[in-house]
Structure formats: structure tokens, C-alpha cells
Amino acid sequence: MDAFTSALLASGNTVVSTLLLRHYRDLGMTNEQFLIYLQLKSFADHGNAFPPSATVGQAIGLSENQVFQSLHEMISKNLMQIKTTHQKDQLAQDSYDFTQLYEKLxxxxxxxxxxxxxxxxxxxxxxxxxxxxxxxxxxxxxxxxxxxxxxxxxxxxxxxxxxxxxxxxxxxxxxxxxxxxxxxxxxxxxxxxxxxxxxxxxxxxxxNTRNNGQGKSGTKGADTSKIPDIPLFNIGDQSDSTQN
CATH class of the missing domain: 1.10.10.630 (DnaD domain-like)
Known part of the structure; x- marks a missing residue:
């Protein structure tokens, strides 16, 4: 197995919803913010729920400040939030949560x-x-x-x-x-x-109309092609229907 194949398999895959891919701009997310979301999702899929902004920016050619500003805008748009988890005898842990993004979707x-x-x-x-x-x-x-x-x-x-x-x-x-x-x-x-x-x-x-007609005449195979198409309601019900 060559080095490329080994690296490809070791890095894994990041799966993104096609529905989100097609409509993220309808939700108020910019191209830059969506790219940051993809990076954050990739880190989260690999067990890092709160990567440094500088690391994210380096992967997509943005400064740490630009990444921080985009994250702040996404929080303001209710596209994401930062959650802090407290566990007994452990340090508090922060993570990026995109539940609001999918609720908006x-x-x-x-x-x-x-x-x-x-x-x-x-x-x-x-x-x-x-x-x-x-x-x-x-x-x-x-x-x-x-x-x-x-x-x-x-x-x-x-x-x-x-x-x-x-x-x-x-x-x-x-x-x-x-x-x-x-x-x-x-x-x-x-x-x-x-x-x-x-x-x-x-x-x-x-x-029923044809059968009744045959029963009365006693003639089978009579020509019924001229029998009018009778409306599907009682004729007596439309006594005044010809008036506007």
C-alpha cells in the first residue's frame, strides 16, 4: 500500500447532508462560514469538538481573527452555539454545537x-x-x-x-x-x-340502466349506444336548477 492510500484511509471521511449543502445560503450562512462548519465537523468526527481557531483558519487560508469573527456571526444568526460540559472531577469542556443550524434547516x-x-x-x-x-x-x-x-x-x-x-x-x-x-x-x-x-x-x-331496459323489452343485445349519459343524482333534485 503506497503512502497516499495509507493517508487517505487513515484520514477517514467527513459526511455532510446534501440538503444542507444545497440550502445553507438560504439559512443565512455564507460560503466562508459553511467552509468553517465543514472543518469543525471534520474535527468533531475525529474526536476534537473544540479545535483552536488558528488551526481551523490554517486549513482554509484564514487568519485566527477571521475565523473567530465568522464564528461570532454564526452564533448571532442562531446557526450554532458553544456548549460547556461540566463533569465531576474533570475540567469543563467546550464544544461547537450546530443543533440550531439543523433546526433552521x-x-x-x-x-x-x-x-x-x-x-x-x-x-x-x-x-x-x-x-x-x-x-x-x-x-x-x-x-x-x-x-x-x-x-x-x-x-x-x-x-x-x-x-x-x-x-x-x-x-x-x-x-x-x-x-x-x-x-x-x-x-x-x-x-x-x-x-x-x-x-x-x-x-x-x-x-343498471341497460339491464333494466333489456328486462322490459326482453331483447338481448339491444343497441344502447344512444342511451343518454344521466347525471349522477336524482332528476327530481334539479327541478329548480335551470334557473340562475
């Missing part, structure tokens, strides 16, 4: 995920508004906008389900929200919450 991930969810919800809302306006062929009134907002925020209907209710309304040539509301309510009562369940219910309903 965890909060960053939560905030980013929350922001993504809100952005997605906002985009879905706009898509629903625009699609209803497009199919109705007119701008929505403030009351109609509020109704759709209530479907999303209070009734917790998904954008997909609202779009499917809109499709049913368009197929029936009934361009108002009352009709859509009755469809959504009917699905809710049947615990239908996904497009797949809607399709299953339609298939079941159409199958």
Missing part, C-alpha cells in the same frame, strides 16, 4: 413545503375559476366566485371534482352553479371523492 423545509402547497392551491383555484367562466361563456359574478371559494375552502371539494361537476353540467347544457352544487352534494352523500369513483359510479349506473 428543518423549519426551512417545512416553510418551503407549506409555500408549495399554498401556491398549488392558488393555481388550482384560478384554474377552476377560469374553466367555469370559459364553459359558461361569461365572467362569474361575485356571488358565484364566493360559491366556488366555499366549495374549495369550506366543503373541501377538490378542483378535480368541481371540474367533473362542471363537465356534467355542460353535458346537460345547464350553465349554473346550483346544478353543479347538487351534483357535488350527491357525490358527497355517496362518499364519492375521486374521479375514479365517479367513473365507477357512472359505469354502475349505466349498467
Amino acid at each position: 428543518a423549519q426551512f423545509v417545512v416553510n418551503k413545503e407549506t409555500a408549495n402547497v399554498k401556491e398549488t392551491a392558488t393555481n388550482d383555484r384560478q384554474v377552476v375559476f377560469k374553466q367555469v367562466e370559459s364553459e359558461f361563456g361569461r365572467p362569474l359574478s361575485p356571488i358565484e366566485l364566493e360559491t366556488i371559494a366555499q366549495w374549495l375552502d369550506e366543503d373541501h371539494y377538490s378542483g378535480e371534482m368541481i371540474q367533473l361537476a362542471l363537465k356534467e353540467a355542460v353535458l346537460s347544457q345547464v350553465y349554473n352553479l346550483k346544478y353543479m352544487d347538487r351534483i357535488l352534494l350527491s357525490w358527497e352523500k355517496k362518499h364519492i371523492t375521486t374521479p375514479e369513483q365517479v367513473q365507477q359510479e357512472k359505469d354502475r349506473h349505466q349498467g
Whole structure:
């Protein structure tokens, strides 16, 4: 084994989180401070939790004062702290603690995920508004906008389900929200919450319709291609739905 291989194996490895590597600047850490963090982590991995600032600076080409200043800034930013451990019959020992850094990283991930969810919800809302306006062929009134907002925020209907209710309304040539509301309510009562369940219910309903028609006529193999697609709620429920 040559000298390089021996030195490589003897020095070991320093493992750093890829998540931290990609987002340390989002946490307020500078490139210089991150490099110091890597050096401190390397020393800690080798059993030295509080290396001298001069030693750290020498490894990365900084003066002892520059390292001290960067450490002070990281403490001010709540990226790290110095902990002192007292053990019986032993001298107090200091160590660099980066728990706060990882707490900030965890909060960053939560905030980013929350922001993504809100952005997605906002985009879905706009898509629903625009699609209803497009199919109705007119701008929505403030009351109609509020109704759709209530479907999303209070009734917790998904954008997909609202779009499917809109499709049913368009197929029936009934361009108002009352009709859509009755469809959504009917699905809710049947615990239908996904497009797949809607399709299953339609298939079941159409199958029953065909079977009933064959039973009455006594004719098998009758042409059912012209049977209209019946909305998935009771016809009697929409007696006033054709009125705006």
C-alpha cells in the first residue's frame, strides 16, 4: 500500500447532508462560514469538538481573527452555539454545537413545503375559476366566485371534482352553479371523492340502466349506444336548477 492510500484511509471521511449543502445560503450562512462548519465537523468526527481557531483558519487560508469573527456571526444568526460540559472531577469542556443550524434547516423545509402547497392551491383555484367562466361563456359574478371559494375552502371539494361537476353540467347544457352544487352534494352523500369513483359510479349506473331496459323489452343485445349519459343524482333534485 503506497503512502497516499495509507493517508487517505487513515484520514477517514467527513459526511455532510446534501440538503444542507444545497440550502445553507438560504439559512443565512455564507460560503466562508459553511467552509468553517465543514472543518469543525471534520474535527468533531475525529474526536476534537473544540479545535483552536488558528488551526481551523490554517486549513482554509484564514487568519485566527477571521475565523473567530465568522464564528461570532454564526452564533448571532442562531446557526450554532458553544456548549460547556461540566463533569465531576474533570475540567469543563467546550464544544461547537450546530443543533440550531439543523433546526433552521428543518423549519426551512417545512416553510418551503407549506409555500408549495399554498401556491398549488392558488393555481388550482384560478384554474377552476377560469374553466367555469370559459364553459359558461361569461365572467362569474361575485356571488358565484364566493360559491366556488366555499366549495374549495369550506366543503373541501377538490378542483378535480368541481371540474367533473362542471363537465356534467355542460353535458346537460345547464350553465349554473346550483346544478353543479347538487351534483357535488350527491357525490358527497355517496362518499364519492375521486374521479375514479365517479367513473365507477357512472359505469354502475349505466349498467343498471341497460339491464333494466333489456328486462322490459326482453331483447338481448339491444343497441344502447344512444342511451343518454344521466347525471349522477336524482332528476327530481334539479327541478329548480335551470334557473340562475
